[in-house]
Amino acid sequence: MKAMPSSRPLGRPLARRLTLVTLGLGVLLALAIAFAVSFGAAEVPLWQRLLLGGVWSEAQRAILFALRVPRVLTAAALGGLLGVAGVAFQALLRNPLADPYVLGVSGGASLGGVIALLAGVAGLGVPLAAFVGALASLVAIERMATSGGRLTVFTLLLTGAIFNAFSAALIYFLQSVASREELSAIVFYLMGRVPSSGPVTLVMLWAAGVAITVALFASARDFNALTGGEEGAQQLGVDVERLKRRTFVLGSLATALAVATAGLIGFVGLVVPHLLRRLLGPDHRLLLPAAFLGGATFLVLADVAARTLAAPTELPVGVVTALLGGPFFLLLLRRSGAMSGGGHG
Amino acid sequence: MPRRRTALLLGLALAAGVCGACGAPSRTPSVARARLAVMAPAAAETLVELGVADRIVAVGDFVDWPPVLAGLPKIGAYDAPNAERLVELGVSHLFTTASEAGRGDYARMGGLGIRVVALDTSTFAGTLAAIAETGREVGREAEARALLERIESRLAAVGERAATAPRRRVLVAVGYDPLFAAGPGSHLDELVTLAGGENVARDAASPYPMLALETVLERAPQVIVDSADNRPGNPRGLAAGFWRQWPFLPAVSEGRVAFVDPWRLLVPGPRLADMAELMAKLIQPELFGQPRPEDFGPPQAPEGAP
Amino acid sequence: MVEAAAQGLEGSQGVERPERPEGAERALLEARDLAVAYGSRLALAGVDLELQAGSIVGLLGPNGAGKSTLVRALSGVAAFAGSVTVTGDDLRALSRKELARRVAVVPQEPRFDFPFTALEVVVMGRHPHLAGLAFESAADLAIAHQALARCGASHLALRPIDQLSSGERQRIVFARALAQQAPILLLDEPASFLDLRYQVELFDRVRELADGGTGVVAVLHDLNLAAEYCDRIVLLQAGRVVASGPTAEVLTYKNLTAVYETEIYVDLNDITGALVVTPLSTRARRRLRQQSP
Helix, strand or coil, rough: CCCCCCCCCCCCCHHHHHHHHHHHHHHHHHHHHHHHHHHHCCCCCCCHHHHHHHCCHHHHHHHHHHHHHHHHHHHHHHHHHHHHHHHHHHHHHCCCCCCCCCCCHHHHHHHHHHHHCCCCCCCCCCHHHHHHHHHHHHHHHHHEEEEECCCCCCHHHHHHCCCHHHHHHHHHHHCCCCCCCHHHHHHHHHHHHCCCHHHHHHHHHHHHHHHHHHHCCCCCHHHHHCCCCCCHHCCCCCCCHHHHHHHHHHHHHHHHHHHHHHCCCHHHHHHHHHHHHHHHCHHHHHHHHHHHHHHHHHHHHHHHHHCEEEECCCHHHHHHHHHCCCHHHHHHHHCCCCCCCCCCC | CCCHHHHCCCCCCCCCCCCCCCCCCCCCCCCCCCEEECCCCHHHHHHHHHHCCHHHHEECCCCCHHHHCCCCEEECCCEECCCHHHHCCCCCCCEEHHHHHHHHHHHHHCEEEEEEEECCCCCCCCCCCHHHHHHHHHCCCHHHHHHHHHHHHHHHHHHHCCCCCEEEEEEEECCCCCCCCHHHHHCHHHHHCCCCCCCCCCCCCCCCCCHHHHHHHHHHEEEEEECCCCCCCCCCEEEEEHHHHHHCHHHHHCEEECCCCCHHCCCCCCCCHHHHHHHHHHHCCCHHHCCCCHCCCCCCCCCCCC | CHHHHCCCCCCCCCCCCCCCCCCCCCCCCEEEEEEEEECCCEEEEEECCCCCECCCEEEEECCCCCCHHHHHHHHHCCCCEEEECCEEEEHHHCHHHHHHEEEEEEECCCCCCCCCEEHHHHHHHHHHHCCCCCCCCCHHHHHHHHHHCCCCHHHCCCCEHHHHCHHHHHHHHHHHHHHHHEEEEEEECCCCCHHHHHHHHHHHHHCCCCCCEEEEEEEECCCHHHHCCCEEEEECCCCCCEEEEHHHHHHHHHHHHHHCCCCCEEECCCCCCCEEEEEEHHHHHHHHHCCCC
């Protein structure tokens, strides 16, 4: 029941469409950000003041500029990172059902974060520990999945799954011996929450997001060629070993940053690439930039919902993405049948 | 007060223990020869206050206060006391918190001849009822009644006096990152109302909600009682601390941010009246006087504890 | 490791030895003493092969003889011992892209993970010619369309590749190889799923390409196709070359029966002038015995 693609441009028309899509999604993201900054648990007359003049109280200024704007911008950067990581891993694993957490780096990150929480480290200590945990697992998994200088994707997948299971088991153990307060801190950390990052963190997240997207974009045609199998791609001139390694590292870095900053926010890295692939086609030259901007928009909107649906109580954004993403994904699967996922070689 | 974290970081593992007895003979628990185990801190304080500390033989992992209980064997975390250890120690009465999760376990313990007393101390009413029930279980009804009368009269006194002053907006914070507050349904919320305050988290969804900071900033609390203990380097007493980043909050600009040790306010038990009086001093100092420095720290050991 | 394993071999049991044509012009593709090992198993050993421009070389042999392995080695995808020279350069000295510009491969069973259109797949054949971040030029697109047209698959251009039949997919990957415009074409059973009509069409195209100067190595199961289209045959058995040379010299009763381990009759068709290869059934063998004692 899948509609036949009426136009899938190549060459210069593709470049034009890329520009169009990037601009369009960029505008969409800007609108989403504007929308998100206007709403929250508190009522702040943002646009009236901006357009009609007047002053904000100190509280309103703090709400806007110390809380909302940084948080919305963080959500955008994280959504972008998760979106491109999703595309990267789906290309690497040649499976549209892969998500950024499947290769085990998120296990190491969440374990690092939980240990830091229990050790009583506060503030930047938790994200830092999570990032260190992620890097450690990245190196360990890459080593374990490489034999004879070759990175085997299947082994990578297995190793990642084992790592995740192992980390989850350790986290369960730590939860079982934690006190009640610690327990809730762990649970909420793992559920995912977008912080209001400071300016340095914001710049770093955005710079990383853009840089990783650009770096992956450089391999976009290689990813396309990879769809015919690793050997087929090699026969077309792709240095597959180098590509696999590069993709794994870049994708894991993006995931590590996201998990370290905000815990485990699910579904963004799965639904956004999938949806965009259905709308734009599987060409990675379109998918990668679209996934960055689309993922950013998705998470910005999910975060508004998390902040406003149960106000003044805040919902963890991971809960919102799961509640949104789950049924949505099922809907996608039903409508596409067995087709648009493609057979796995 | 020993910090639980130390034990945790040393890799605390629940010991299975070797069970010597294969099954306890069923006995009808006699009050005089009762052997008590206490899981919940609030119940522990009550039992000590009622003078039966010497009959306590085991405590939950998180019960290490009053100090007289500190050396007792530990038998597990909140909802999961180790049944084997209970039988081994010959426990006759188990005082614990009412919980859905533990219901199955509690039924099993009944079968082992252990009388399970499940107490709900999440609200004022529950706390007071729990004291009465505890008294009944250990044959100290008279002492319990006297205790309750003392508590209730002090609570009433606080309430009457506080009612004469205009209400102040209050935030009670119990955790950071994210911010957790005391909301409707918690004993802290009732304490705030009793002591002349209006909880800024009054319309939240649960007793301990994750509260949006935006709401706090918007509702401009005039008093902040900060009992969150998960940020090292928190001051003790009246200080701005974490809240100094928002100097426009009335509580900050008027110097009414109080950092109070969590054990002082968060365990609803016999010290309920103490808590109400402290809360009143924090919220309405003009009426009740300023709190003393030691009021911000952990509670003192009860008088005359054997 | 491959070298060590190759050195442990005994002499070939081949029926007819390969001949090196005298005065040959420089070969497009040349393999000398090629050996490939999978773990400890030797899949190919002591293989020599020469491909001239304009010639179609058939790779024949039973399953497991090493035909696909040879294609993988020649396209730089399998590690090998020995030497392979591609249009005069050592294969090992070439970058992957450079190799892909000279050698195009049509795989045996193409499978795709994402629903690219047939045209997008064919355009991927231009990948070796595109630098870094470049998009395809109009010329690249024209080449792709032409390739599709030559395979009679233009009507499939916008269809997602995962919705095509295996026969249609085979034509698409063949078109992709055409689009690569490489002087050397390696085909791994390119017609196994095709109707007879499309088999003939495909190999007619291959013949046209060869006539235009392309060198083709084709792995084939169908001995008659091989007889019809190939100029030279390399006959493999258990990883070794047992016979190599012009088609008529290699496709003999003796060679084929030995390699395929069943009686195979080779005859000349009076009408077409082509070699006809017929595996004999039990009944046919009995009839033959009766005719010639």
